[in-house]
Amino acid sequence: MSVKRRLYLSNILMLILPILLVIVTAICMLLIYQGVTGLRGGPPMSNGEQLQNRMNQAEKLSAKLAETTDMQQLEQILGDYNRDRQESGVQASLYLEGQRLYPSDASITLPSDVGAPQSASSVVLTDRYAIYRFPAGEYTLALTDTSFNIETNQSQRSVYVGIFMLALITGIVIFTNRFLTRFVVRSIAGPIDTLVEGVHQLRDGNLTYRISHEKQDEFAAVCRDFNEMAEQLSEMVEERKKNESSRRELIAGISHDLRTPLTSIKAYLEGLEKGIAVTPQMQAKYFATIKGKAEHLEHIINQLFLFSKLDVGEFPLYLERVDLGNEMQRLVGVFAAEYRPKGLGLSIEGTLPHVGAKIDPVQFRNVIQNVLENSLKYTDKERANVTVSGKEGEQTVEIRLTDNGPGVEEDELDRLFDVFYRSDDSRKRTELGSGLGLAISGKVIERLGGRISAHTAPAGGLTIRIVLPKAGEVEAEHEKNTDY
16 A cells, blocks of 8 residues: 555544544443443433422322231331332331331431321422422321432533543544554654665665565555665765776876887987997898887877777767678778788688678778787787678677687676777787787777677687677668768
């Protein structure tokens, strides 16, 4: 049940339930008062009704007593009458000339003239009892009723009853509201406390903390959003740590790759300055070395510039729709002739898919060249071989370049496209490259709407897998205004 529905139901019950409880209580009290439940012997009589009833009883008893003068019979009649009414507080007494004949003693102290002879009936009323006197022949009958009293403060009793009913109603309302309020507060306070605990956990750095809330109410969505936020925070922290590590590696890589050629340039310049190169041939060699190192520095700086532009999306791409199969056949022909003298063989395996794709031909050529350069530099054989294959998917086209080199450990495959990353010791030699080639290739393919990844080849080498969308599937963000 939702919190909104609980509040709505609680408000309704706070109005209806106290009224129902008051009505039920009033009915129960009325039934008890009327004697319907058996808790009372019978319906109560008013003072007037009770007075008339007792007078009628006394009149009948006096008439019955007047019929006989036998004292034994009189005592039997009075004894039977008193025994029948022993619990009602009524007692009959018989007097003659002011002297009590029966019973021998009275249960209460009565006035001294209660048994005086009289010719007519009379009633004596006090705040504790009533006495009904009737002539019974030569005797006087006195009927004492201790259950009768004069209600001298009826208004005060009404006030007490009113206060009692008000207190009862107030108690019922307070109890009902407390119960319903507790019902609603528990359904709200519990989830809030859970959320507060979750916030404190995140504040204290426990980003793995997740909230468990099984009820399907408004708090369920909040708890899901909290868990998603915690997950995003955890990912952001991990990404920040990764970026920080990459930044440190980038600075270390730049420093190392720039320092090495600068050190060589400085050494050769000092050799020229100190006259170590005395012959024209040695001087020419020194100048050639300095020039080569300067060109290497320029190449590193240009690659850094290209990578930074690609990373922030400010490098222009000039997209053209090409037949990717024909384009790869052309590049393989060009690179095969270029790299054959360097010790790298290039061949096509199977048939390349002739599928239309939108690429920047110049940057795509650089991607393929970076992959080939990587295979050539890190080969552990006398001659390196790279095989090109392709496969057409439903919405994409795939190009694979597989070499016969030493390969890369599984846990390092994903890092090959990180800037300045070199996996093993042989790949950390600066003369083999700056470590920017594959990182630039990854950015170019990403800008073309595709993806690039490295895998271990079945024969033990390295496979670079390039996946590009077909021309009809290229997303608009990769097509719009790329010439800038």
